[in-house]
């Protein structure tokens with residue numbers, strides 16, 4: 222069976238950077254963009270050039286240095302935005318203009334005080350104008366998650382006719398259930414006129430914690446591009462996390478799909494974004510959290526020491542983490558203590574382990590976690606090293 226490529230569109234530098242406190246300077250943006258390019262993302266959304274002179278310059282600089290990925294700039298369906306994005310992207314090897322407009326009745330009435338017909342006209346005019354600068358034009362239907370599917374198919378058909386190459390279907394407010402979002406994508410796949418000329422893209426926000434599930438549901442129903450950010454950062458509760466969708470596709474859906482992401486770079490990439498944006502990653506975050514490959518209960522530790530796969534579905538090495546960790550706490554058992562003691566040179570006999578375990582539990586009850594230094598100190602006071 223031939224596999225379908227899923228294009229990875231990274232918007233860490235645009236949707237991710239909109240997060241309060243996550244502002245990067247131009248040099249930092251260039252470092253991240255280069256790292257994303259090396260990671261193998263297909264598209265880097267580098268910014269929103271009209272939003273500030275700083276953003277314009279950053280998009281321009283990123284466009285110059287990125288070697289492989291398409292570099293994309295955001296714009297509203299407004300001529301001056303589109304022209305500004307085109308100017309910022311003029312040195313890109315593969316430029317893409319991302320333009321669009323709100324399509325839900327809510328946005329049409331309360332944001333634009335307009336009508337569905339006029340919104341279609343603006344969308345078509347924007348795409349046609351963007352096409353005068355670049356071949357690759359992505360159209361976003363903002364708040365598509367709450368947009369009537371028949372109208373969404375109508376506006377998508379109109380912009381494909383105008384030359385849009387990618388149709389972005391954002392669940393801007395993180396409203397959809399995975400089944401609803403999947404049905405929306407399937408409806409568009411079956412009803413947009415000329416859909417063979419464009420690809421459908423997911424762009425899911427995480428307000429209900431469903432951004433990853435919705436993106437995957439979109440792929441199952443016909444989307445071939447996923448918009449996402451490193452560590453899932455983004456407006457409010459964030460966006461689909463790149464590392465999550467990539468590992469789901471690689472690990473659970475690899476018979477049907479592939480991406481070009483070098484998954485071994487995921488951990489490093491996550492740390493770079495977290496450090497530069499001063500945005501800590503929650504310890505229990507899937508794939509890149511500190512605890513993603515750490516085991517602390519006695520039963521799990523015993524199982525992992527016997528065979529890692531008893532409690533791990535992903536090999537940590539495949540995402541750039543050297544090894545699984547056995548964390549010593551008051552919940553740990555003898556197997557974990559013996560394992561960690563051996564790692565630091567104490568290969569304990571059974572009677573020694575019993576004595577060490579009593580001392581360890583006493584220490585662990587006083588401390589949250591017994592680290593390597595504590596363990597060495599405790600064991601050295603009791604035994605000589607014997608490997």
Ligand code: KIV
Nearest residue numbers: 236361363364391393
């Ligand atoms: O969430 C959203 O709708 C967006 C668009 C601007 C693409 O970020």
Ligand code: ZN
Nearest residue numbers: 236391393424
């Ligand atoms: Zn968004």
